Amino acid sequence: MNEMTKIAATTTLKDWETDQEVRWCPGCGDYAILKAVQRTLPELGADPANTVFVSGIGCSSRFPYYVESYGFHTIHGRAPAFATGIKLANPELDVWLVTGDGDGMSIGGNHTMHVLRRNLDCQILLFNNEIYGLTKGQYSPTSREGTTSPTTPLGSVDRPASPCAFALGAGARFIARGFDVSKNLPEVLKAAYHHRGAAFIEIFQNCIVYNKDRFEDFAAPKGAEDRQLWLQNGQPMLFSKGEKGIALDTEKLTLKVVDVVDGNWQAAGVIVHDVTNRSIAHMLVEMPFGAFPMALGVLYDDPRPTFEAAVMAERAKATAGKEPNLAKLLAKGQTWTVTEGGPDL
Amino acid sequence: MATQLADPEAKSTAAPEAVVVRFAGDSGDGMQLTGGQFTLSSALAGNDFATFPDFPAEIRAPQGTLFGVSAFQINFGSTSIDTAGDAPDVLVAMNPAALKTNVGALKPGGLVIADTGEFTKRNLEKAKYDVSPLEDGSLARWQVLAFDISALTLESVKPFGLGNKEALRCKNMWTLGLALWMFDRDRQPLIDWLNQKFAKNQVLADANVAALNAGHAYGETAELGGHVKKLHLGPVPTPAGLYRTITGADAVALGLVAGAQLAHLPMFFGGYPITPASSILHALVRLKEFGVTTFQAEDEIAAICAAIGASYAGQLGVTSSSGPGIALKGEAMGLAVMTELPLVIVNSQRGGPSTGLPTKTEQSDLYQAVYGRNGDAPIPVISARSPSDAFDCAIEACRIAVQYMTPVILLTDGYIANAAEPWKVPDPATYQEFPVSFLAEKNAGDTLLPYKRDAKGARPWIKPGTPGLMHRIGGIEKAVDTGHLDYSPANHQAQTDARKAKVDGIAASIPAQDVSLGNPGGKLAVVGWGSTYGPIHQAVGRARAKGMDVSHIHVRHIWPLPANLGDLLKGYDKVLVPEMNTGQFKTVLRDQFLVDAQPLTKTSGQPFAIAEIEAAIATYFDGVPGNAGGDDVPPNEQQLPSVKAVNP
Numbered sequence A: 001m002n003e004m005t006k007i008a009a010t011t012t013l014k015d016w017e018t019d020q021e022v023r024w025c026p027g028c029g030d031y032a033i034l035k036a037v038q039r040t041l042p043e044l045g046a047d048p049a050n051t052v053f054v055s056g057i058g059c060s061s062r063f064p065y066y067v068e069s070y071g072f073h074t075i076h077g078r079a080p081a082f083a084t085g086i087k088l089a090n091p092e093l094d095v096w097l098v099t100g101d102g103d104g105m106s107i108g109g110n111h112t113m114h115v116l117r118r119n120l121d122c123q124i125l126l127f128n129n130e131i132y133g134l135t136k137g138q139y140s141p142t143s144r145e146g147t148t149s150p151t152t153p154l155g156s157v158d159r160p161a162s163p164c165a166f167a168l169g170a171g172a173r174f175i176a177r178g179f180d181v182s183k184n185l186p187e188v189l190k191a192a193y194h195h196r197g198a199a200f201i202e203i204f205q206n207c208i209v210y211n212k213d214r215f216e217d218f219a220a221p222k223g224a225e226d227r228q229l230w231l232q233n234g235q236p237m238l239f240s241k242g243e244k245g246i247a248l249d250t251e252k253l254t255l256k257v258v259d260v261v262d263g264n265w266q267a268a269g270v271i272v273h274d275v276t277n278r279s280i281a282h283m284l285v286e287m288p289f290g291a292f293p294m295a296l297g298v299l300y301d302d303p304r305p306t307f308e309a310a311v312m313a314e315r316a317k318a319t320a321g322k323e324p325n326l327a328k329l330l331a332k333g334q335t336w337t338v339t340e341g342g343p344d345l
Numbered sequence B: 001m002a003t004q005l006a007d008p009e010a011k012s013t014a015a016p017e018a019v020v021v022r023f024a025g026d027s028g029d030g031m032q033l034t035g036g037q038f039t040l041s042s043a044l045a046g047n048d049f050a051t052f053p054d055f056p057a058e059i060r061a062p063q064g065t066l067f068g069v070s071a072f073q074i075n076f077g078s079t080s081i082d083t084a085g086d087a088p089d090v091l092v093a094m095n096p097a098a099l100k101t102n103v104g105a106l107k108p109g110g111l112v113i114a115d116t117g118e119f120t121k122r123n124l125e126k127a128k129y130d131v132s133p134l135e136d137g138s139l140a141r142w143q144v145l146a147f148d149i150s151a152l153t154l155e156s157v158k159p160f161g162l163g164n165k166e167a168l169r170c171k172n173m174w175t176l177g178l179a180l181w182m183f184d185r186d187r188q189p190l191i192d193w194l195n196q197k198f199a200k201n202q203v204l205a206d207a208n209v210a211a212l213n214a215g216h217a218y219g220e221t222a223e224l225g226g227h228v229k230k231l232h233l234g235p236v237p238t239p240a241g242l243y244r245t246i247t248g249a250d251a252v253a254l255g256l257v258a259g260a261q262l263a264h265l266p267m268f269f270g271g272y273p274i275t276p277a278s279s280i281l282h283a284l285v286r287l288k289e290f291g292v293t294t295f296q297a298e299d300e301i302a303a304i305c306a307a308i309g310a311s312y313a314g315q316l317g318v319t320s321s322s323g324p325g326i327a328l329k330g331e332a333m334g335l336a337v338m339t340e341l342p343l344v345i346v347n348s349q350r351g352g353p354s355t356g357l358p359t360k361t362e363q364s365d366l367y368q369a370v371y372g373r374n375g376d377a378p379i380p381v382i383s384a385r386s387p388s389d390a391f392d393c394a395i396e397a398c399r400i401a402v403q404y405m406t407p408v409i410l411l412t413d414g415y416i417a418n419a420a421e422p423w424k425v426p427d428p429a430t431y432q433e434f435p436v437s438f439l440a441e442k443n444a445g446d447t448l449l450p451y452k453r454d455a456k457g458a459r460p461w462i463k464p465g466t467p468g469l470m471h472r473i474g475g476i477e478k479a480v481d482t483g484h485l486d487y488s489p490a491n492h493q494a495q496t497d498a499r500k501a502k503v504d505g506i507a508a509s510i511p512a513q514d515v516s517l518g519n520p521g522g523k524l525a526v527v528g529w530g531s532t533y534g535p536i537h538q539a540v541g542r543a544r545a546k547g548m549d550v551s552h553i554h555v556r557h558i559w560p561l562p563a564n565l566g567d568l569l570k571g572y573d574k575v576l577v578p579e580m581n582t583g584q585f586k587t588v589l590r591d592q593f594l595v596d597a598q599p600l601t602k603t604s605g606q607p608f609a610i611a612e613i614e615a616a617i618a619t620y621f622d623g624v625p626g627n628a629g630g631d632d633v634p635p636n637e638q639q640l641p642s643v644k645a646v647n648p
Helices: A003-007 A029-044 A060-066 A079-089 A101-107 A109-118 A163-169 A185-194 A278-286 A307-319 A326-330 B031-044 B096-105 B121-126 B149-160 B164-168 B171-182 B188-197 B202-221 B248-262 B278-284 B300-312 B323-339 B366-371 B389-404 B414-418 B489-509 B530-545 B565-570 B584-593 B610-620
Strands: A051-055 A070-073 A094-100 A122-128 A174-179 A198-204 A228-231 A244-249 A254-259 A294-301 A335-339 A342-344 B018-026 B048-054 B069-077 B090-093 B111-115 B143-147 B241-247 B267-271 B292-296 B316-321 B343-349 B381-383 B407-413 B420-424 B472-474 B522-529 B550-555 B557-559 B572-579 B597-601
Touching (some): A029 A060, A029 A185, A051 A060, A051 A079, A060 A070, A060 A122, A079 A122, A079 B292, A101 A109, A101 A163, A109 A122, A109 A163, A109 A198, A109 B300, A122 A185, A163 A174, A163 A198, A163 A278, A185 A294, A254 A278, B018 B031, B018 B171, B031 B069, B031 B188, B048 B414, B090 B171, B096 B111, B111 B171, B149 B164, B149 B202, B171 B188, B241 B248, B248 B278, B248 B316, B248 B343, B248 B389, B248 B407, B267 B278, B278 B292, B278 B414, B292 B300, B300 B316, B300 B343, B316 B389, B323 B343, B323 B366, B323 B407, B323 B472, B343 B414, B366 B381, B389 B407, B389 B489, B414 B530, B522 B530, B522 B565, B522 B584, B530 B550, B550 B565, B557 B584, B565 B584, B572 B610, B584 B597, B597 B610
Parallel strands (some): A051 A070, A051 A094, A070 B472, A228 A294, B018 B090, B111 B143, B267 B316, B316 B343, B343 B407, B522 B572, B572 B597
Antiparallel strands (some): A335 A342, A335 B241, B018 B069, B048 B069, B241 B420, B381 B557
16 A cells, blocks of 8 residues: 555445456355455545556456456466556555465466565455366365365375465565455455555465365364464464463474463463564464464564665666756767768767 | 788779678677777778677687687678678687687688687687697688787786786787777777776776777787788768667667657566567666666566556556567467557567577567467567667557557567667657557546547557546456456457457558669569668669669568558569578568568578578579570579578
């Protein structure tokens, strides 16, 4: 996001809906994410005319067609590159990038890496359903080992990539996680919007046709307290109604789950979440689900100057005091004049 | 024509009209720099010239090796010069490998200047010589001037206390000094340039100037065996005006800047380093005050995608690469076709396929430009014929892109990109502006129709950020007018037809095809495109001087072709198409006009020699003197198709 838009429009959810028929499968998690975004945008004061949704290819990438703003449905995996051109051409635009686990982590992994490394000011929503939906169910780079699919009838043998770990490794300054039907998703979107720079959000999304209920192990309402760790800046990392927490094993330099007795989390050594702590962020993105709860919310948020700001600053420096004079430019360098009688040296 | 240069028996003392000199040495010897400075001195002497830098793909190949030889050829003179020249009159060979790889091209009787200091046992071995060619008589066909340039250089820079290695680096300036003496050139501009180049290290500046002066003095005073005479090539009669030298890469960069200015747009250039296209990016990064944003992307695909993104956001998006990179951009080019956004794609062609010959020239990406995308994805294609022509072509590419809302491909090649020629500096005010207007309000009453076409078939350009015009575009087929997703059969038919009609219609906005040399009709037309202009023009000129009825047509607009080209070609009995590929433009001409175009092909990584094209023309006219195309002698049609140029 940028400062200009903070004072912007008054809109309602309806203003962000297009007249296009939504073509996702009935029950698809994408519907919930779309609603969450459309509900959040008015609260942010975002201006539809100043907002651009850019996507690649895949189910998730149909997203721009359903948001009443400017939208560019591009080619597979390349949305970050288009977004870079858009933002450099007009830094005042609010750019949202919508991608998926195949689009952003497989064919477009390279661009995901570089848009994060450069720190282009945009929100990157990576819908992770751990499957290729639009091409009918092949396993994806985030599919768990042993995933059976049309291309892996005996179960996949390669190990999955972790989008958040990848993003952090690529130099991202904002990492968050949510899931499609979570009531906390709008808060995560808002935090991403307010972060200046590339804000990376992995959104677990239920593909009800090819990978149904893949995330039920932590996303199901029943038992959610024990399986979800919602991180909040300045708050202790507690779950299971405050009876458990995350502490640092200082011997092994890893995280560990500790029991909290009588609410005395300090005594149990539970860590207070500091969104600017990159070391802890590395541990959180790698924290294995099962032995640990799923880390959700804003895992890391520590802004740095954005790419487009750096480019504009460089431009200002390079052009200071220079008048663009094309005639002079063309005649630059060593020249000579030919008169009617021959060269005049 | 210049062999008397080195011929002590020559009766004529008149200076030749033009001379071809080739400097050859190790890739670390500074031959490109020597050639570049010699070029500048030619320009300042009022000569016309053309250059051909020919260097290896390796940055610093192992010293003394055959594959590490870097050469720079310049053809200059008091007459109009169109090519870098066929065979050199003078070869400066800085080591045995340079001699071995280049002497074969030298004219019989031509002059070899060799540095004996480098003809050591070890260097001879590296160049695969058993015996020194300077001693075994194998160079008898040429005049040889061999002396120890290395030692003479070391001697000349002794007072400056440089290390041996640094001192030897001044060899190229010593050699340049000798060349300046041979062609009666003023040293002062070079001295000024050296002082500027080494402004931060006065010792190096002084040493290089001393080497330059020593080389010059050597020519003036030493006993050169009577081989070398000082020659003065007079200035060429050229139109009055301000001139500078320009390479194709610089001309493309300047033309793009001019094009964006004429369109009243900021320019966004997305690039990824690749030989021989990188120099365009290098030039543009320094022109930010002209509203140029440059972006070195993570790969070729990101480079074009970012450029399309910038075009979408209202700037003139440009990307540039060479064949392999253009291949990677193919899918995005299709998106630019589908979303109908302006974009300029520059391809500095090199030898292919695959990595091919990165530093050598070829014209083999024509099929790729015209046909190389999935689906029916028509894209206009323009080709530059020379370094200076690339300026106008870049402007033309910008014009078509914004007026027709389409990607445009501009083809140059490695030869054009690197070669330099004199350029009469144009006055920007003489170019017609083509200002862009963005859609500011809904274009159909209360409705926005992002795909509503104008008379040219172009859709409106709508910038994000414009209130009330929110809409969505993308690669999925667009409904007529509304631009909504539409897979229906009738719609796809209509939009495919509309995209084709739009690009075909560009022919109405381009000039009619002219005849570069000769008549609009006759026995033989030699039809070229791109950098073959020089050799074709010279060859046709020579053939016409011998009385042959042959004309030269050079096509700039490859796609769509000029509307009159088909009729023009049908006015000739035969059409010969010389090109540096296996006959790609020939195929396009046959396809579009059903003309019996015959190929003359060359894929050696080297430009055509004039003689090769002259020979092909002569073959058509039966090659018999006096039978030069007279009406009574039918041309020998059997021979034409078999003509195939060989590497000189």
